[in-house]
Amino acid sequence: MSEDESKYEYWLPNASNIKICKEAQVNSVVIIGPNGSGKSKLGAWIEQQDFEKVHRISAQRDINFSERVPLKSFAEAEDNVFYGGSQYKEKKQVRWGWGGSYTTKLLDDFDDVLAALIAQVNLENQRFIDECKHAESISVERPPLPKTALDKLKVIWDEVFPQRKIEQEDAAFYAYSKSKTDRYSATQMSDGERSVLYLAAQVLCVPNDKIIIMDEPEVHLHPSLMARLWTSLEQSRPDCLFIYITHDVNFASTHRSSDIIWVKNFDGTKWELEMLPDSDLPKELLIELLGNRKEVLFVEGTEGSYDKRIYSALFPDCYVVPSGGCEQVINNVKAYNRTSSLHAIKAQGIIDRDFKTEEQLNALKEKGIFHLKVAEVENLFLTKEAVQILSQRFGADADKTFSSIKTYVSERFSKQAKKQTSEALVAGVKEVLSGITISDNEQLTADGIVSLINIASIEKNVNDRYQQAIEDHDYNEILGLFNDKSLATSVGHYFGIDNKIYVDRAISLLEGDLRDELSEALRHYISH
Structure with a gap:
């Protein structure tokens, strides 16, 4: 976070791969683009600019862990999670396979992450005890109970899984229903539950004021869980900036206030990036269309309407987008064509003739908005x-x-x-x-x-x-x-x-x- 507490600093490469500083107004940034566009390599590039400042969680992550977590001191566990070991602090060499597999190495650090969480809780509890003893020695009121990392983990867990609970006992974690009649080892949890435990523990253990790069935040998670999890994690760490690397349109669209960076192209060395501009198009739709390689055709109707099916069959080389009514088709064509800096694809539209005059229809045609020569799309089958x-x-x-x-x-x-x-x-x-x-x-x-x-x-x-x-x-x-x-x-x-x-x-x-x-x-x- 910068000196201005409402802004967060991060960096991106320019056309010459020179580090350019950026400022985000909220503590999340989304990097999105199609598969193969170099997104993960971009995340690795950001990390390599400042290993001390950045903690990156790879898309390749093992969510299996030991039933009883091997305990370590907080300093040792934190170094293992953040650097791969205290002796490798300079370049995080061991964490990423000595630099040869920054984007492909499988992260198998779940035990270290849970050990760091437990060590952090122990450290926080010991600090509280020491403060209480000091308060007692000078006859002042004891400090209030602190919220430990485990308390925060439980709050996050409740946000994501309100019907289930989680607890730590000795060096093990357990999940259970509210009745506690079905308590079971966290190692037996579903992929989604273990993924939430892993990610939440990672985020809670990261040192203060870091940039957390999250590659493919959707892995192992059902779409219904993602928004709740990441909203809760962002709120739990307002000191950190979250940079998400994803191709998931729905996930990106939930971050309406975030900077959204579109990865247009990657030649193996350099990236072509564009900041997603403000647009009259819904952000989710704009991102979806940017990932498309076909010509865009806005039409009337809805996803399940005759319009979508008919125009998709008539124009198989087009990406057909049902847009509701005539006016929305016109507005969408104009709005999409105003984002030409992001793509080389021009949008067109087709509307029903309805009651429009020839003068009105001709004026729209000049803007790339064509019309049926029949009043309704269904009338095509009466010709x-x-x-x-x-x-x-x-x-x-x-x-x-x-x-x-x-x-x-x-x-x-x-x-x-x-x-x-x-x-x-x-x-x-x-x-x-x-x-x-x-x-x-x-x-x-x-x-x-x-x-x-x-x-x-x-x-x-x-x-x-x-x-x-x-x-x-x-x-x-x-x-x-x-x-x-x-x-x-x-x-x-x-x-x-x-x-x-x-x-x-x-x-x-x-x-x-x-x-x-x-x-x-x-x-x-x-x-x-």
Whole structure:
């Protein structure tokens, strides 16, 4: 920690591998990047800049230990944990295989870690006894009971495993339920429990004001435990800075206030690093996308929606990200493209046509946001090409099936014309309202706002367009205007199948046997 108690100092290599000092506002930093990007070697590089200041816990760690811990003095146990032995303090040679395996040597120091914890507790208890004796000798009040390292360990354990307890007795550790009826040796604990014991003991034994580098904090731990464990450990050691090295997006995203460093590239000698900037994208999503090597395509819908499945099948070379509604797609494309310093991949988007005008759609296209030529993504399976291809697969007459569906859709559109035009009018007015800007010294009244919106003109354009589509029997235009998600799930019977399964069956074929044929047909209905 620096002289300014709210800041923590650490360092990174620049493009020439020269040590550059950084300051963190909180006591955690996350280094993240894909597998093979040199993250672990970066952790070793940081440690090698100051062996005395840094304690690194390798991703290669043995979580087995002796049932009865071999006891040592605190000084000896601490040196074993921190240096690998008191005679190797200068460069931690023995701890990392004499320097030949900084990132691959298996750490098998669990016994030493537990011995250091026990020795530290004994030292703290002895110090308390000495203070009490001194207080008694000069007739003053005894000092309050201290919180020992073991007390802190139990607090951390309770945070992570509230249904189980841990205790130390003589030179052994035990776990048990609240009733104590099932006490068992800590050596018989699960991998997750032993990992928590190991990591907590490591952190509690580290000398004051150190940098703790934690390589792959997720190893042996269930995701539900990680956030609780590391939050508790960071709180228990506010004097230390934790540097996490991980490829786990979820773990990184829990550290919202931390510096997050993206490892862009490593050529075997030098790293290309970028500090993750503030972005309108959720941090978890931005980190996830940075680990991706495909072009990014933001679409509407959710993870389980038709949108994700359809666009993933249509654009297999893209990383498809469902983003909810139309506006969020637009915002995500803009936000991701503003982070171009982190990647060389440009994002694009596809939105439903909804009630947007041609002018609005063309303006979005210039920003890399394209639209369906049908109103809803499900309407793709009502197009002539899709109906004819799917008719053949379902054993139906292609021309007859399309003719029946065209008649049905057109008649249903005519019956709902008033509702559809009303919704389009509302959408048009909203679009105009969203584009109104107000200067600092301007105050708009209700009348002033109304004067800026030519509702009559919007209404005329909407009515003319919808009426023209009906009069011309323009099926493609009708599909482009007809906003009704239930439409595609009401035509299955024309193919001789259940209405409810038509869209799912069509998507399955798009993902499988008919991928090439259907993809070629459906891509024509996406603006480009």
